[in-house]
Amino acid sequence: MEIYQLLPKTNCKKCGKSTCMAFAVALLSWEVAVEDCPPLKDVEFKNNYEKLLEMVAPVEGSTETGLIVHEDKCFGCGNCVVACPVNVANDPHGAGIGRAPTNDKLILRVEDGIVRAFNIQECRRFGENRILCNLCIITCPTEAIEFV
Amino acid sequence: MVNCLNKNYYVCTGCALLCDDIEVEVSGDHITKIKTVCRKGFSRIGGCIEPMPCTSDGKSVDITTAIKDAASILMNADNPLIFGLGNSTSGAQKQAIELAKRIGAVIDDSSSFCQGPIIEAILHEKIHTCTLDDVRNRADVIVYWGADPSNSHPRHLSMHSYFPRGEERQHGWEDDRTAIAIDVRRSHTAKICGNRFYQIPLHTDAFLIEALIDALSGKVPKVPFEYDIKKILELANVLKKAQFGVIFAGLGVVYSIGDMGTMTRLMDKLNEVSNFHLIPMMGHYNMRGFNQNLFEATGYFNRVKFEKRENGFDVKHGVDYSIMEVLNTKKTDAALIIGSDPMSCLPRSTAEYLSEIPLVSIGPCENFTSRVAKVTIPSALSGVECGGSAVRMDGVKVTFEPMIKTARLSDEEILKRIMEAI
Numbered sequence: 001m002e003i004y005q006l007l008p009k010t011n012c013k014k015c016g017k018s019t020c021m022a023f024a025v026a027l028l029s030w031e032v033a034v035e036d037c038p039p040l041k042d043v044e045f046k047n048n049y050e051k052l053l054e055m056v057a058p059v060e061g062s063t064e065t066g067l068i069v070h071e072d073k074c075f076g077c078g079n080c081v082v083a084c085p086v087n088v089a090n091d092p093h094g095a096g097i098g099r100a101p102t103n104d105k106l107i108l109r110v111e112d113g114i115v116r117a118f119n120i121q122e123c124r125r126f127g128e129n130r131i132l133c134n135l136c137i138i139t140c141p142t143e144a145i146e147f148v
Numbered sequence: 149m150v151n152c153l154n155k156n157y158y159v160c161t162g163c164a165l166l167c168d169d170i171e172v173e174v175s176g177d178h179i180t181k182i183k184t185v186c187r188k189g190f191s192r193i194g195g196c197i198e199p200m201p202c203t204s205d206g207k208s209v210d211i212t213t214a215i216k217d218a219a220s221i222l223m224n225a226d227n228p229l230i231f232g233l234g235n236s237t238s239g240a241q242k243q244a245i246e247l248a249k250r251i252g253a254v255i256d257d258s259s260s261f262c263q264g265p266i267i268e269a270i271l272h273e274k275i276h277t278c279t280l281d282d283v284r285n286r287a288d289v290i291v292y293w294g295a296d297p298s299n300s301h302p303r304h305l306s307m308h309s310y311f312p313r314g315e316e317r318q319h320g321w322e323d324d325r326t327a328i329a330i331d332v333r334r335s336h337t338a339k340i341c342g343n344r345f346y347q348i349p350l351h352t353d354a355f356l357i358e359a360l361i362d363a364l365s366g367k368v369p370k371v372p373f374e375y376d377i378k379k380i381l382e383l384a385n386v387l388k389k390a391q392f393g394v395i396f397a398g399l400g401v402v403y404s405i406g407d408m409g410t411m412t413r414l415m416d417k418l419n420e421v422s423n424f425h426l427i428p429m430m431g432h433y434n435m436r437g438f439n440q441n442l443f444e445a446t447g448y449f450n451r452v453k454f455e456k457r458e459n460g461f462d463v464k465h466g467v468d469y470s471i472m473e474v475l476n477t478k479k480t481d482a483a484l485i486i487g488s489d490p491m492s493c494l495p496r497s498t499a500e501y502l503s504e505i506p507l508v509s510i511g512p513c514e515n516f517t518s519r520v521a522k523v524t525i526p527s528a529l530s531g532v533e534c535g536g537s538a539v540r541m542d543g544v545k546v547t548f549e550p551m552i553k554t555a556r557l558s559d560e561e562i563l564k565r566i567m568e569a570i
Contacts (some may be wrong), residue, residue, distance in 0.1 A: 017394065076186035077298060078306040083321065088313070096320075098303075098312030099185040100157065100169035105318075111183050113190030139311065140226070140338035141298045 003027055003055065005050040027056070067123065067136075069115055076113040080136035080145055082128045084108055086122050107135060115144070118124035122129045161235070161508045161531030162189030163301045164430035164541035165280075165308070168454045172551050176514075179532075179551060186302035190211035193532050193551070196513035199528035215562065218484070218508040218523045219569035220313030225482030225506070226251040228430035231471050232488030233385075235511075237536025238545075240422075240559035241434070243442045244486060247567055254480065256471045257438045258488065260450050265408045266397055266428040267439045270543075274412050278394065278425040281541045285314035289390035291328045294353065294400020295429045298336035301541075305340060309396065316392075326386060330356065331400060346383060349373050353404035360384055364417050393424040395453065430541040433531070437539035447541055475501045487527070488561055491516035510562055527559045534558040 004024040015037050017023040026032045034040065034056060041048045078098075081087055082141060087095040087106045094102035101109055106114050107122050124133040125147065134147050160167045167189065182193055202209060204217040206217045214289035219470060222228050225369045230253045233241045248255040259267055269275040283290070290309050297304035305311055310320075317324040329338035329345045330353075338345040348356055354375055359369035371379055373551040387393060397411070411426070418424035431547045432438050436552040439449040446452050455462040467473055470492065475498045482505055492515065502520065509521035512529040528534040533554035537547040557565070 008470060022224050068346070075299070076190065077302040078184070078186065082306045082311040088320075092313070096261055096313050098307040100171060109183070110185065113185055113187035139340065141339050 003052065006052050006055075007037065008045060008048075010039065012039060014038045028086075036143045066125070067117055067120065068142045068146045068148060069117065070146065071114050073142040074114045074140075075142065075144075076110045077117060078110050078115070079141065080115055081108045081110060082104070083139040085133070085135060086124060090122070095121065130139040149375045158551050159191065159531060159546055160185055161433040161538065161548070162186070162192035164433050164435060165301050165303060166540045166548075167303055167307060167432060168548075174552055177552050177554075179544075188299055189301055190527075195529060195532065198514040199496065200511050200518055200524055201513050202526050203524045211557065214523050215565045216569055217512075218510075218525060219566045221482050221506045221508055221523065222247075222253075222484060222566065223570050225251070225480075227480050229471065229474055229480040229483040230255045230486070231257065231490060232486040232511075233257050233438045234259075234435040234531065235487035236434060236438075236559045237530050237534070238434065238538060239536050240436045240486070240530075240563060241438045243560050243563040243567070245442060245445050247484075247563055247570075248452075249454045249461055250570060252454050252461060252471045252568060254451075254471075254474050255442070255486075256454045256469065256474075257435060258453050258471045259435055261472060261494075262399065263397075263402060263428045263430055263435070264439075264450055265402060265485045266349035266411075266426070267436065268426070269412060270426075270533065271439065271443050271449055274409070275415050275426050275536050276419055276424065277427055277543065278538065279544050280308040280427070281544075282469070283394050284308050284312050284317075284423070285429050286316045287314075287318065287394045288324060289326050289328065289386060289393040290339070291330065291387075291393070291395045293330045293395055293397050294332075294402070295398025296331070296335035296337045296559045297396065297398075297429065298340065298396070300429060300431065304396075305337070308334070309394070310340070312320075312330065312484065320455060325504060328383065328386065331390075344386075345447035346379060347429075348375070353401045354406075354410050356380070357410045359404065360387070361414055361417045362390060362420065363463060364421055387418060387424070388421050390422045390424065393418065393422060395426045396429050397426055398429040399431075401526070427542050434538035436541060436543060439545070442538055445536040457463055459564055460517050462491050472498055475499065481505045484507075484510070484519050485521070485531075486510045486563075487512075489517045492518065510559060512556075525561055526556055528554050528556040530558065536560070 007020040009020050011019045015023050036051045081095050082098050090105035091101055107119050124131050158170045160170045170185050171183040172179050204216050205213050228251055234257055270277050313320040327341045329341040329373050332350050344394050355371045359371045359380050363369040364480055369380045443449045446463045451469045453464040453469040507521040508523045509518040510525045510527050518524045531548050532551050535549040
């Protein structure tokens with residue numbers, strides 16, 4: 001609703017959505033960007049446009065599943081890499097036993113001292129049968145991983 | 149370098165875990181990417197911000213002159229000190245021991261004010277220990293006591309002790325392992341342990357150990373500070389039921405209990421009722437190597453003085469030959485510091501004496517000690533620019549190859565050339 005309140009609420013359909021509420025929902029699920037609403041760029045909505053940009057800025061660096069790694073907090077311990085059930089299933093003799101990956105199917109891996117996300121479509125929070133898996137979050141000692 | 153599945157793995161010398169599954173991408177003489185390395189290792193492999201210069205008396209000199217001047221300082225000293233070596237290869241440590249014999253030096257390392265008591269107990273087989281591979285494959289109860297490996301040894305939990313699946317622990321951390329933290333503060337490791345975190349006041353570890361021994365003996369435990377006795381009974385119960393337990397003892401517990409007698413009694417009691425092992429949380433990558441190499445050479449693991457005689461030398465050992473004592477009593481008249489920075493890790497009142505005597509500093513990076521040294525000799529970064537072998541925190545020997553080439557000499561080669569010049 002907070003996003004909707006900042007939109008023009010004219011249901012002009014210029015964005016391709018049938019209503020402004022539909023655009024707000026699409027914006028929330030990263031299907032569209034703030035720039036996709038043409039009337040927002042008008043002078044009269046300048047403040048709203050800037051507020052919306054500010055609102056979505058924290059999630060800009062996130063992956064399709066909403067996963068963000070705060071690089072300033074991560075020290076590359078690799079707990080999340082070994083705890084991730086997808087990593088273990090895809091690489092039981094590498095990440096599963098705490099050692100270096102033996103293939104490229106991992107979601108999380110450590111490079112240059114920081115954990116990085118790959119193959120994010122494999123994440124259990126992604127796709128039609130998604131679940132709210134949080135094992136990489138609860139095993140992170142520094143709260144460096146977050147889903148938004 | 150380990151070749152596995154057509155990949156070349158290197159060993160990280162960032163800490164005493166000596167992780168042997170590091171992949172590096174190299175372009176020319178530069179490392180461009182390092183995989184599977186924690187931030188601590190990344191920093192170590194990345195090299196120095198300020199490399200050690202090659203100087204003598206504050207002037208830039210070539211390496212031959214610096215080595216000659218270093219040899220001259222050590223030759224003219226009556227009671228020289230050799231210190232450091234925790235970040236040197238075993239080859240360099242053995243060379244330093246030979247040099248100490250030649251010049252009649254006191255030789256010591258940071259275990260002297262660090263994990264020394266535990267290593268002594270392990271080398272004298274007073275405490276039952278095991279390897280990190282045993283921990284990964286078999287351990288079900290893991291105690292981090294006065295240690296925060298999440299910060300000191302970042303991959304400890306993920307590679308060895310808690311998260312990985314092992315031969316007898318196929319469900320890893322989720323079902324098969326219990327992690328316990330005993331500490332004075334809620335560390336990052338304690339956070340991972342969740343409700344198995346036992347927070348105690350400062351300097352009360354010995355009381356908790358006594359209480360645990362009582363609880364394991366079926367007595368009612370008592371502690372002289374406010375604590376829920378039910379929690380101690382609950383902890384004792386978890387320890388008692390362990391099939392393969394391990395205690396990772398950090399500096400917190402070593403400094404708190406002083407001597408290892410109390411911990412030895414706890415380990416004996418634990419091994420009466422269950423199966424427990426202890427591994428010291430060594431800091432520098434080859435600190436345990438120094439202790440073992442000196443133990444093999446002299447029967448003592450640190451604080452050794454080689455006193456020259458007409459036919460050979462006498463080996464003396466004791467607190468009088470610790471770095472703290474020889475600096476506090478100003479008994480030494482020259483010092484050789486290898487891969488260490490006592491000016492920043494020792495109390496100022498003790499370390500400032502180093503600036504009053506002729507000092508030789510060998511190492512890859514400039515530090516506070518090298519800034520007051522009369523002679524500074526740059527060496528190759530071991531594990532990155534030169535290979536060798538080291539002893540992991542659990543006593544396992546690990547050999548490693550260099551990742552990149554360098555023109556700089558290794559610690560071992562520098563010490564060999566100093567020996568030749570003496």
